[in-house]
Amino acid sequence: MMEDKFVKQQGTYMLSHSVGLPLKTxxxxxxxxxxxxxxxxxxxxxxxxxxxxxxxxxxxxxxxxxxxxxxxxxxxxxxxxxxxxxxxxxxxxxxxxxxxxxxxxxxxxxxxxxxxxxxxxxxxxxxxxxxxxxxxxxxxxxxxxxxxxxxxxxxxxxxxxxxxxxxxxxxxxxxxxxxxxxxxxxxxxxxxxxxxxxxxxxxxxxxxxxxxxxxxxxxxxxxxxxxxxxxxxxxxxxxxxxxxxxxxxxxxxxxxxxxxxxxxxxxxxxxxxxxxIDLGVETIREHNLAMADRIINTLAEGELVSPLQPNHRSGTLILHFGDSHGYIANMLKSSDVSFDSRSKGIRLSPHIYNSVHQIDHLIQTVSDNRR
Ligand SMILES: Cc1ncc(COP(=O)(O)O)c(C=O)c1O
CATH class of the missing domain: 3.40.640.10 (Type I PLP-dependent aspartate aminotransferase-like (Major domain))
Structure with missing residues (x-):
């Protein structure tokens, strides 16, 4: 398991655009x-x-x-x-x-x-x-x-x-x-x-x-x-x-x-x-895009602020949940998802150490709390 190579996360760590988790070694x-x-x-x-x-x-x-x-x-x-x-x-x-x-x-x-x-x-x-x-x-x-x-x-x-x-x-x-x-x-x-x-x-x-x-x-x-x-x-x-x-x-x-x-x-x-280098940036990117797609596929219209087209996309998804934004952001925080906010929305960065299970938990939290 790739996540075992990194120090243990507190909840779901989605802040790799800010500080990546350290390796155990x-x-x-x-x-x-x-x-x-x-x-x-x-x-x-x-x-x-x-x-x-x-x-x-x-x-x-x-x-x-x-x-x-x-x-x-x-x-x-x-x-x-x-x-x-x-x-x-x-x-x-x-x-x-x-x-x-x-x-x-x-x-x-x-x-x-x-x-x-x-x-x-x-x-x-x-x-x-x-x-x-x-x-x-x-x-x-x-x-x-x-x-x-x-x-x-x-x-x-x-x-x-x-x-x-x-x-x-x-x-x-x-x-x-x-x-x-x-x-x-x-x-x-x-x-x-x-x-x-x-x-x-x-x-x-x-x-x-x-x-x-x-x-x-x-x-x-x-x-x-x-x-x-x-x-x-x-x-x-x-x-x-x-x-x-x-x-x-x-x-x-x-x-x-x-x-x-x-x-x-x-x-x-x-x-x-x-x-x-040993793992290959391509492998990390593939996982990142797959996890991002998993999230994108569940979004309502207008919630994806960052680009959709994969070659225009970065590693980070920027999302805004309209009228439910503040509420969903709070619910994500209380369900232990680590992310940050900028003027356009919240930033979520799926890395190789984020599992499908974590992403599904995040998606569930969002969909349970739309108003
Ligand atoms: C695009 C970009 N450039 C530069 C930096 C940081 O610059 P510095 O290394 O001087 O702190 C950041 C940090 O978030 C960044 O996102």
């Missing part, structure tokens, strides 16, 4: 990769720890089909975005950063800091359909320097056509930054199918990898043009050279790294990355 793996080298490693402790971070990069590369040298560990997505913005090659004519009003606010807060560099943010209004390529055709204008593409938007449960959007941006010489926070681990991703310049993500949600293991990926086409401003000795080509007058960027994505890195979050996350 995570704690001992973190002990082995972080605590033991520290308590026994003496002066070699950093060799062990850096090897752990290297394994994190290698696992991400395997999961997303790219090269580990293109990944740089980051503490979270917002700070990765900030580092990218301040590293971009300057252009006199391209001063707009394009994003959607439905993107994650923290990413916007990080991007808004680019006003000191002369950038201005242009928002695609939230009522426009981002699966319609005509919208992108209209908004990807000559003055856009960078477009943000959030593969899965957290408030509306929509999955965007990243391959098409990044291809269009690339054709128009617009740099693209893809946020995979809500898609990694649940939607199969092959970086080779995209024309992205930057990808940012973390492991805390569907990957069950805990907080603190963020990352950025950079394309080989732009890496040499980027000059991060937020650096430290681990961004240096040779961190142990110690020549105060000679900073040189690392040749790979580690130029975005910084000072002494944290280690524990990456050791924790690598365990779950490897679990997901």
């Amino acid at each position: 995570t704690q001992s793996a973190a002990d082995a990769g972080f605590w033991q080298p520290w308590s026994t490693g003496g002066e070699n402790v950093w060799d062990h720890w850096l090897a752990g971070i290297q394994r994190f990069r290698a696992s991400l590369a395997k999961l997303l089909n790219s090269d580990s040298s293109q990944f740089c560990p980051q503490s979270n997505i917002s700070s990765a975005v900030n580092k990218i913005i301040f590293s971009l090659p300057r252009s006199e004519h391209k001063k707009v950063i394009l994003m959607s009003e439905e993107d994650f606010p923290s990413v916007a807060y990080a991007l808004q800091q680019s006003s000191v560099l002369g950038y201005q943010i242009r928002y695609i209004p939230r009522n426009l359909d981002l699966n319609n390529m005509q919208v992108w055709d209209e908004y990807l204008t000559d003055d856009v320097a960078l477009v943000v593409v959030t593969q899965v938007q957290s408030n509306n449960g929509a999955q965007l056509p990243v391959a098409e959007i990044t291809a269009m941006a690339n054709e128009r010489s617009v740099l693209s930054l893809v946020d995979v926070a809500q898609s990694i681990g649940i939607i199969p991703i092959d970086i080779q199918l995209w024309r992205a310049d930057f990808i940012v993500g973390s492991c805390v949600k569907w990957l069950s990898g805990g907080p603190g293991a963020g990352f950025l990926w950079i394309s080989a086409d732009v890496i040499d043009q980027c000059e991060p401003q937020n650096v430290g000795w681990f961004s240096h080509e040779d961190p142990f050279e110690f020549d105060i007058h000679n900073f040189r960027y690392a040749k790979d994505a580690l130029k975005f790294w910084g000072g002494t890195p944290s280690v524990h979050p990456f050791v924790v996350a690598t365990t779950s990355l490897n679990f997901v």
Whole structure:
């Protein structure tokens, strides 16, 4: 049983869009990769720890089909975005950063800091359909320097056509930054199918990898043009050279790294990355879609707020029960279903650890309490 691999749930845990449940093996793996080298490693402790971070990069590369040298560990997505913005090659004519009003606010807060560099943010209004390529055709204008593409938007449960959007941006010489926070681990991703310049993500949600293991990926086409401003000795080509007058960027994505890195979050996350690689994101997605269909098939008209079409759907269902909404939400809570709410409705995320039995219990609770 797949759910036996994870720590025991309290009731029915449907919050994988927020924090995935940990694997039972995570704690001992973190002990082995972080605590033991520290308590026994003496002066070699950093060799062990850096090897752990290297394994994190290698696992991400395997999961997303790219090269580990293109990944740089980051503490979270917002700070990765900030580092990218301040590293971009300057252009006199391209001063707009394009994003959607439905993107994650923290990413916007990080991007808004680019006003000191002369950038201005242009928002695609939230009522426009981002699966319609005509919208992108209209908004990807000559003055856009960078477009943000959030593969899965957290408030509306929509999955965007990243391959098409990044291809269009690339054709128009617009740099693209893809946020995979809500898609990694649940939607199969092959970086080779995209024309992205930057990808940012973390492991805390569907990957069950805990907080603190963020990352950025950079394309080989732009890496040499980027000059991060937020650096430290681990961004240096040779961190142990110690020549105060000679900073040189690392040749790979580690130029975005910084000072002494944290280690524990990456050791924790690598365990779950490897679990997901072995199981296959396709398998997790198949189960997710099957459980989502089971719920969708019982809904009344208008209750499904997130998209119906499987390739536009994310891992998360957003539901609104009209006049019964508050009552049903309370009944779900009291029957031990864990979920959260956003302006459009409640968010439910069926993961591999959610059984058919749990989903049927949820469906029953909803149907018993419609008014
Ligand atoms: C689409 C998206 N981007 C980013 C984040 C989080 O960003 P950070 O890692 O900076 O907290 C979230 C978190 O919910 C998200 O849903």
